[in-house]
Amino acid sequence: MIKFLSKIYFTSAANLHIKNRLLIQLLLLLFIVSPPELYSQASNNNFVELKDDMSELRVTTMFDYFLDSSSQYSIQDISGDNFQDQFNNVSDPHVVYGNLESTIWMRITIQNNQTVYKHSWYLESWGFDIRNITFYLPTPNGNYESSSAGFELPFEQRNIKHKNFNYFLDLRPSETKTYYVKVRRNYNQEFIFYLRTNEKFIEHSLNEYLLLGIYYGVLFIILIFNFYLFFKIKDTLYLYFPCLILSCIWFSLGRDGLGFQYFWPDYPWINKLSNENFIELSIILSTLLFSDRYVQKYTKSKRLWTFTYLAIFLKLLLFIVHAYLYQLHYISYILITIIILLIPLSLGLYALLKVKIYSWSYIFAYACLFLVIVYSYSKSIQLFDSPVLNWYFVYPVIFLEVILFSFSIFNQIKFLQNQYISASKETTLALEKNNQLTNELNSKLKEKVRARTEKIEKMASDLAQKNIELQTTNLKLMELNSQVTQMNNYLQENNEKLKSSVEEVTKDLALMKGLGFEDFKNVFPDKDTCFRFLSELKWKDKYHCKKCGYNKYIEGPNHGRRCRNCNYYESPTVDTLFHKLKFPIEKAFYILYLSNRKDVDLTLNELSEILELRRETCWAFKNKIMQAMEKVGHNRDLSGWETLALVHLEF
Template sequence: MIFLSLLISLFISDPLKVTQDQNEIILGLKELQSYEDKSNQLTFADVKSPSFAANFTQKPNYKPEDYNRNSTYWVKLNFTLPEYEGNYILEFYDQTIDSINVFIRQNRGVYRKYNLGDSYPFSSKSIKHKNFDLTLDANSEYEAYIQIRNSQYADIRVAIKRIDRFIQYSLNEYFLYGIFYGMILIISLYNLLIYLAIREIKYIYYTFYILSVGFYALCIDGIAYQYLWPEQPNWNQLAYGVALYSIILWSSIFSMRFLNTKIRAPKLHKLIVAVLTARSLLFVYSLFFDPSLFRFRNLEIILLSIIFVSSIFVFRRGYKPARFFVVAYGILFLGFLMRALINWSVIPFTTFSYYSLHIGFILEMLFLTFALSDRVRILKANRDRALKRIVTQHEQNVKVINKINKGLERKVEERTKDLHEKNIELQVSNEQINKQSREIAEINSMLDLDNWKLKNNIKKIQRERLLNKNLNFSEFSEIFTTKDQCLEVLASFKWKNGYECQRCDNTKYQLNEENLARRCTKCGYNESPTAYTIFKGIKFDLPKAFFIVYAHLNEDRYTLDELAQIMNMRRNTIWDFQRKVHDEVENNGKAYLNNLLHFGYERLTNFVEVKR
């Protein structure tokens, strides 16, 4: 029986011969002789015994999902190295494996043990490289037993390469890492400077998200283990989970702020908040009670999917800056998908496919930066259009004033000519002096009355036309008089480009004459003019609400107490509504509310002029 075991051992241990023209050989678990120890009790003495040799077999049908994180894997590797001027390197690519114990002997000598893995201090490595490496002499025969333990999926691939190939590969890899992390730092500083310039909080959220991406990449690449905490292996086991949660946290906050899902997609906003809250509770529990839960990385796809769907929904609702956001998250999903396909052995392992997630992160950050820039460009274009309308209105006002002045001058000339003729007649005819005096007095009275009326008309036109004047509550109430007028303004402005149901996108409706609400003919959804606006649910008169908006847009020249006294309202009621106005201006700028007041002003003043 012992003789049979020896024969089997010799047959299985037929060494792998590396030729001189091969500078690198990479062996996966399919090509390696391995054994899965489900009991986790076997020792090196057990697995190297001749009677155990038959248990080492190749698994050509092995798939990554077959990996059992509760087992210990033993790998047996016999190989010979040819003559070469330098050394060879035995390398393990997965930097996240907890423990790799290598028992190796050279030329049938004594076995030596090497402890590798990220659960050991970085200083214990024989080669100070992010991967796990051992130095081998050329022109030698080696026999190795490798014990692998990991709390999550382990990518078991062993590479045998010449030292020149290792140096070339390492230099190229670290060079690419320098470009990758340099871009992250540059984009972070760029967005931080933009925040300091325009003070929009979403740029701070975006900066934190980018830094979280860099933090996560440092952890999974092994760079953080090498440079940031080389002597903290316990923290190294938790760092990637903290970094991944940081990505999800800041990505969600930035997305909700950028897409304004609270207004544009309220149901999806509540779903994002609920899922993020559940994810935060899971993170706290994992961090303090069960760190092994960090291995469930695929959970993050749930929240990312909801954000992706929200961006598509907001974009379809007409928010143009979301287009780059959709592209950015699409690229990120493609990077995650390629990484998963590599782990599942669906696509072959290449340098490009292995770093596809890094490339996806870079492209996503660039497109998100484009999205922020596009949003600023659109807001600037809207502001320019509003300014152009104001300038056009001012030009029209100047033309009206000039026309009125010319008419006044012409009438004054006519009246002066009449007076001159009357004076001549008075000088010629003394007999009619008393009669002419009465006529002149009557004419002067008529002129005074006409001049007084013209001057008052000019002031009223100027007051009604010039929007840059700060009207008081009494003057403002002469324009926005009743609730029905304000509802008419809101309805006309809200649906000026046509009606579209908020739920089913239907364009046909039934009008409620009483409150101007639109009821969808398809789904029956009834939408009032105040729905999805800051005027929804207010308990006081709409004209007063319009004046509070007007006062806020004109730099709040009234205090709360003054407004309360002027409009005969409670101070807290005004303050609550002012906060809604402030949030609307903070999120979407002043353009929307300014356009609403301008639209209502033009509509109501034109109506008054036609009525006259």
């Protein structure tokens, strides 16, 4: 009787304001005289009162619920007067545990006691476990208008195009209405229902989208930067890490509903992949590959490589068994997954410790990964009183994990850069030491040749003096003519040998100054080395296309550069001393090297013989070098020979 009179009163209250006071008195009278069992029945219905100072209210535990285990009832059955006693009060945000295949009917009665008419109220809920949620709005003719949503239905079916489930209540001041919600879900996640005014709903949505935009923006920036490093350095480390970031983004898009709203609204089946073990498998596999490559760049470990791919195999096997053969309890699944991950992690940390690498960011990033896995599977864990914080707790953990892994990469890049600098310094010191030894050897050889030359010259002078004495004495010693003649012949033979020895020593002296051709070939062994050296020398400042002036290029054959804008190809020898060179460039390098040294003065014949070139070819290129020196005012004492390489002569 009370329910019947209440329904008459509240449906006519908007048009019968004059009779309000009489009806209230009548209802109070009936309430006082009603029997105890009727009073008890009415008290089972939760009641939400909206007041002027309210703009937001969490109403999860203010619902009543009915478990439709056979999913056979319709809204007409559920909303009937004889069915209302079967509803129970919601005492826990989970409503009911288990019965995941059953339909849950939820009922809420809301009385709007606000005096302000400008507020519109919305009922909002969210959760990627809700496969199907249907909201029933009472209409003036006593029926109900339904609005269905969920991650099994296309996004376009929603009346309000929002990632959460939002429903307009159409509840004016002084009105009371009862609403019904039918829900089917996947697991025992808490239900989250809020009542919000239009203003509060907009404010909450804008703040939520702003924070999510910052979250995804930072992840996309890190993703693009690592893709750039991959295409620049061609290292798989910078491919595995973007795969991990993409997996985390996919996981987040599936969890908060933005992916369904913007990326796959017409493909609800993707939500199942986003919210189940598949995306977790992607995160773990990409992490294992990234972790192995990260450690291998510090120190090569065959053992770590073996156990990493063993862990990948075990994780794939666990995924197949859990998904298709036997579904494990989520705690067992988490423990096995963590054990699989701990094996390569422990070996990787041990390998890093052996080479004295202490990457705390790498360790804490792995800890964040474990926390994400545990929290994602343990869907009943509630760390905070706020359901919003519980829902989005995994986001800052993922964010921190990606940032820490990025710090690990930056530290590794710095470490490798320092190693490269150290190796370059060692190479430079080795070259300087080699040059010093070469100079010392040359000095010793010069001293020996000088001493030998002086000795030979002294011997020649003595022999000449004796020859004069013998010729003077020849007139006086006719009887010794035959002996003197034999001595003269002997002296002539000695002179010929001495002259030949002097020529050979002089030639050796000339060739031993600086680097010989064979030694020089050790520095520039082939044309590819020369082209690479000339390319680095030519474009050491910056590349600019000669045709269009563009500064971006791709490397072409012979270390040339091709303009990305106009496709013009420029060889390293263009506009240099080696332009249109007709003989091997490594020989031309040696001629240029010799031309810049004062202590080496080979004749064209000697240079032709050493380089196995025609005398005219050597003469022409040496003449070209002299012209280049005159053109730039080259000083052999102050400038290196390589400065002449970039001189262009017009012909």
